[in-house]
Amino acid sequence: MAPLPAAAVARFIDDLRRGFARGYGVAAVERVGRVGVAVSGGPDSVALLLLAAAALPGEVVAATVDHRLRPAGAEEAAMVSALCERLGVPHAMLVPAAPIAGSSLQRRAREARYALLIDWAARERVDALLTAHHADDQAETLLMRLNRASGLAGLSAIRAARREGGTLLLRPLLAWRRAELRALVEAAGAPFVDDPSNTDPRHDRTRVRAALAAMPALDPAALAASAGYLAEAEEVIARAAERLWSEHWRGPDRPLAIADEPRELRRRLLRRAIHAIRADRAITRPAFADSSNIEPLLDALEARRGATHAGLKVEVREEGWIFHVAPPRRSL
Structure with missing residues (x-):
């Protein structure tokens, strides 16, 4: 050759x-x-x-x-x-x-x-x-x-x-x-x-x-x-999200105070919180993945309304978001 x-x-x-x-x-x-x-x-x-x-x-x-x-x-x-x-x-x-x-x-x-x-x-x-x-x-x-x-x-x-x-x-x-x-x-x-x-x-x-x-x-x-x-931009935002997570996440029963952060950071931290709680509480239904749409949930939280998503209920308080396991749906 x-x-x-x-x-x-x-x-x-x-x-x-x-x-x-x-x-x-x-x-x-x-x-x-x-x-x-x-x-x-x-x-x-x-x-x-x-x-x-x-x-x-x-x-x-x-x-x-x-x-x-x-x-x-x-x-x-x-x-x-x-x-x-x-x-x-x-x-x-x-x-x-x-x-x-x-x-x-x-x-x-x-x-x-x-x-x-x-x-x-x-x-x-x-x-x-x-x-x-x-x-x-x-x-x-x-x-x-x-x-x-x-x-x-x-x-x-x-x-x-x-x-x-x-x-x-x-x-x-x-x-x-x-x-x-x-x-x-x-x-x-x-x-x-x-x-x-x-x-x-x-x-x-x-x-x-x-x-x-x-x-x-x-x-x-x-x-x-x-x-x-x-x-390169993704790496910068990922590092910022990691820093905010380490500073603000104290578990589902403690407020997650990120309402003033840009929407992209809120999106990432909210998705991470959902994954963390579902893993901790062994929630497998309904299905949830990185590709799952959480925009309606973000819209609701931005409007200071609680909402249910992926088996969790998110409550809006002055000090931040609180996460609970959603009650089972009633059968008709």
Whole structure:
């Protein structure tokens, strides 16, 4: 294989350093440690593997997940294994313990994939697990979430750095375009495969990708940059919400005095209080999730009216909100 351009490797090292700095909450890092690379065999993840191997010789391990959903999956994993052997990168093939089935197959496959990769990364004791999400992925995710009326946390889209259990998950290619990653792999002469699901119109992402391609006025790199700015704003607000929670939450029987805070902070703290009380009181019905709509409850509390939601009754007092378990509904 042909060596990668020195400029591309230097760019990757800079992006990786920024990811580590963000993940560890510091201004900068001089050295990055041992990394694990998730490689599916597609051009994006193969580019990530080539860049990591060139930038961090001897400090890279790789893994491929065969979901057992396509007959070609095992062959693709074997192709990645052979490529890793040529690069001198240890490689692991990961397979789900149970077949992936049911509705929302892509979501279930993604959940299984991350569970396997996080477990593998912990066993390998890598300093970070790298995935090949890039600017086009970021732009598509942002548009999908805008179409679902997502809040700020959702519009932050794919995070450049986040913790998954004890593992630091980094996406160092979020400023790279899909086309340039593919060109990098082709110029190197490395093998790769195109996943047929990427062009399957049954998937939301595929339709958004086609719509984005049909509108050249929309710049995926600019959309990805906007998602990055939104992620920075989300981090600031999340820290503010965490501080307010530690200052004001004293349990459901003590007033939660946050009525004067901006609505976004009230929204987050109210949702957190509901989760905390339901867990403490073992309330499972009605269902409540992070995506549940609490705007009517916020409206009622803002108007200084008590209201019932998610099995709880919230009372408005001068000193703050008081939470009670809602009485059972009467049968007619």
